[in-house]
Amino acid sequence: MRTRDASAHSHGISRWNPGPSTYLRAMRRTTAWSWVGTIVASVLATAANAGDLAARARDLAAPASDITSGVVAPPAPTTHRSRAAILEPGAERVVRYAIDEARELSLALLAPPGTSPRDLGLRLIAPDGTELRVAGAGGEVAAPSRLGRVRLADGNIGPTFGLDAWDAVRFDIERPMPGTWTVRGDGDQWAVLATDDRGPELLARWTTPVHVVGKESAIVLAIDGAAPADGRVRVDVRGPTGAPCAVAVRDAVARFAPTETGRHLVRVEVVGAPNADRAPRTLGLVIDVGAPARIASVRREASTDGVREAWPVRIDTNDVSFESVFVAGEVWATVNAATIPVAWVGSLAPLVDGPNAAREATLTFDRRWLVVAGVPEGAPLELRNLRIHDRDAWLVRDLVSSLPLGPAALPPAGTPIDLDEMRLGRAGGHPVPISLASLPGSDDAAVGSHALVLVHGYCSSGVTFPPAQFSGQVGVFFDPNQAKSNDAFAQTLLGYTSQFKSFGVAAHSQGGLASLHLYTFYWSGLDWAGPGIGGNTRLIQSVASPYQGTPLAGNLAILGQIFGTGCGAITDLTPDGAVAWLSTIPTWARQRVHYWTTSFEDGPFLDYCNLVTDFFLTDPDDGVIEKIRGQLPGANNMGHVEGWCHTTGMADPPNYTDAVRNAQINTQAAR
Numbered sequence: 001m002r003t004r005d006a007s008a009h010s011h012g013i014s015r016w017n018p019g020p021s022t023y024l025r026a027m028r029r030t031t032a033w034s035w036v037g038t039i040v041a042s043v044l045a046t047a048a049n050a051g052d053l054a055a056r057a058r059d060l061a062a063p064a065s066d067i068t069s070g071v072v073a074p075p076a077p078t079t080h081r082s083r084a085a086i087l088e089p090g091a092e093r094v095v096r097y098a099i100d101e102a103r104e105l106s107l108a109l110l111a112p113p114g115t116s117p118r119d120l121g122l123r124l125i126a127p128d129g130t131e132l133r134v135a136g137a138g139g140e141v142a143a144p145s146r147l148g149r150v151r152l153a154d155g156n157i158g159p160t161f162g163l164d165a166w167d168a169v170r171f172d173i174e175r176p177m178p179g180t181w182t183v184r185g186d187g188d189q190w191a192v193l194a195t196d197d198r199g200p201e202l203l204a205r206w207t208t209p210v211h212v213v214g215k216e217s218a219i220v221l222a223i224d225g226a227a228p229a230d231g232r233v234r235v236d237v238r239g240p241t242g243a244p245c246a247v248a249v250r251d252a253v254a255r256f257a258p259t260e261t262g263r264h265l266v267r268v269e270v271v272g273a274p275n276a277d278r279a280p281r282t283l284g285l286v287i288d289v290g291a292p293a294r295i296a297s298v299r300r301e302a303s304t305d306g307v308r309e310a311w312p313v314r315i316d317t318n319d320v321s322f323e324s325v326f327v328a329g330e331v332w333a334t335v336n337a338a339t340i341p342v343a344w345v346g347s348l349a350p351l352v353d354g355p356n357a358a359r360e361a362t363l364t365f366d367r368r369w370l371v372v373a374g375v376p377e378g379a380p381l382e383l384r385n386l387r388i389h390d391r392d393a394w395l396v397r398d399l400v401s402s403l404p405l406g407p408a409a410l411p412p413a414g415t416p417i418d419l420d421e422m423r424l425g426r427a428g429g430h431p432v433p434i435s436l437a438s439l440p441g442s443d444d445a446a447v448g449s450h451a452l453v454l455v456h457g458y459c460s461s462g463v464t465f466p467p468a469q470f471s472g473q474v475g476v477f478f479d480p481n482q483a484k485s486n487d488a489f490a491q492t493l494l495g496y497t498s499q500f501k502s503f504g505v506a507a508h509s510q511g512g513l514a515s516l517h518l519y520t521f522y523w524s525g526l527d528w529a530g531p532g533i534g535g536n537t538r539l540i541q542s543v544a545s546p547y548q549g550t551p552l553a554g555n556l557a558i559l560g561q562i563f564g565t566g567c568g569a570i571t572d573l574t575p576d577g578a579v580a581w582l583s584t585i586p587t588w589a590r591q592r593v594h595y596w597t598t599s600f601e602d603g604p605f606l607d608y609c610n611l612v613t614d615f616f617l618t619d620p621d622d623g624v625i626e627k628i629r630g631q632l633p634g635a636n637n638m639g640h641v642e643g644w645c646h647t648t649g650m651a652d653p654p655n656y657t658d659a660v661r662n663a664q665i666n667t668q669a670a671r
Helices: 020-028 035-045 064-068 368-373 419-424 486-497 510-521 552-563 575-582 659-668
Strands: 054-057 059-063 079-082 084-087 094-099 104-110 123-125 131-133 149-156 167-174 179-184 191-196 202-206 217-223 233-238 248-250 253-256 262-270 281-289 293-298 308-317 324-335 338-350 359-366 380-390 396-407 430-433 450-455 474-476 502-508 540-543 593-599 636-642
Touching: 054 338, 059 064, 059 359, 059 368, 059 419, 064 338, 079 281, 084 094, 084 552, 094 104, 094 191, 104 179, 191 552, 202 262, 202 281, 217 233, 217 262, 217 281, 233 248, 233 253, 262 552, 281 552, 281 575, 293 380, 293 396, 308 380, 308 396, 324 359, 324 368, 338 359, 338 368, 338 430, 359 368, 368 419, 450 486, 450 510, 486 510, 502 510, 502 659, 510 540, 510 575, 510 593, 540 659
Parallel strands: 084 281, 450 474, 450 502, 502 540, 540 593, 593 636
Antiparallel strands: 054 430, 059 338, 079 202, 084 191, 094 179, 104 167, 104 191, 123 131, 123 179, 149 167, 202 217, 217 253, 233 262, 248 253, 262 281, 293 308, 308 359, 324 338, 324 380, 380 396
């Protein structure tokens, strides 16, 4: 997710920041444009400034096997788990943490960025009153054996949070003394992260992926798998303006009705016993709330070529910002009294005016899928699990279980079956507006070349993959200090790569998701990448990409709320957001990804990449991405490697600097 490295100029990368017209002039200088080049050029040719750009979106589809396997099924709720807590001092400037017994107790002391925990006099006090002051470097702490084996770790956690400096101190205590451990400080703006291995586990799960204004959202809560008694759980929900939502917690379910659109931060807190401060647990969750939008109906237009037909979907909404959506559904047919899946269809489509002042987003259906599925002429068709996703946050705005489509109409006899064309849609697709505020600059790769593009991740402040470890035409994407959704990230990447005839990708962290998003939903130079230096054709190669999200997205948002840090939460990177996004990525797109995961080198004692993020992650992890959530089902898993962390400033080197892996990426990449 987050990367920190040397400045953009440390690798000798020139920075060129042209406007769209400069891009077009450079593109026109190339002499070998095919019809494909015309399509790619149209990304920029529609306007004189970036704010009016248009892209070409696919009319994508997937075979019935993606329906039956669940690859494109509507997103299912994700279970969030926590054995940790984020605790703020009370009026006494004290945080207390009580345990009955534990093999391990870990406490991290955080002062505001730019302030050391030593500056605020933060100190740890054992149950018997023994005081452990924060002093000296990390290592074994001289302490009475009755307290347990105490180790101190300290360091700069700023790079993980997009900051230059932020010191933290962590105490790890093996077989700690039972009782109440206390952290005391001189100020009131600090926090403690705490976890132990014997206390309760907090679980939370949304009941629906749809969160809109005026509609109830609900979270099912549990402690160690059982429903907690009333009063043991507190839930606080804050909207984008910071205003609280009224929350009712009853029978282990927290319910609230959002009153404003935008990103909401949800904090769930539980204590080990009623009205006590024993083994607290907290969870941070992020959701995006949209304005109401309702799928009203679907109609079929007459086919103009006998092969493809348009299905405008009527969407009722008063949201004037709702200009385009991703709409998708499953096509089923009734054959011999049995219903069978035919295909899944989806489209990133603009909302346009339809009959009777209705707003519509259009799906395109290729009738050849009926032939592949063995559906006879006139068989009844229906559209199941029809849904619309918000284009920015990929939030599910509405979901309809079934709508009738009428009788099947087969394509003309003898129409060739071209599965690639049926999955990806006609070359060129359809126009869809994009919202780039600016385009990233160019670099040393030649305009009009067949390039390998190095793509960084979320909130990156510098280049990740060292360009010197790659050869041939290498483009270095550089859009620093940004927190963008997968779609906005993909749009920016599309604008940058339009200067190349074709390209493959080496991506770090969210760059992998953005590249896969670009390939799935838009026409780009990825579609015409050919064999590279080694004669190989790996289209997208990624390292440490959170394809199934990361728990940090919500928990670090709470720290951001306390200290005002970070680039901002991205819903696509939360476990819930990632599930919603992945549910729209067909197998044919996933198969073009080769990915690696990494983690710290496991040793005899408490090991981690980052002394703070470790509180929220399940081992093995790289300090940001868990191995389990770095998996992309249906793609090519290149393995898991220990001894590498996510970014600079962690216990092991940054995983994107692995020269051996980078050499493999270089020779295997399509270009």
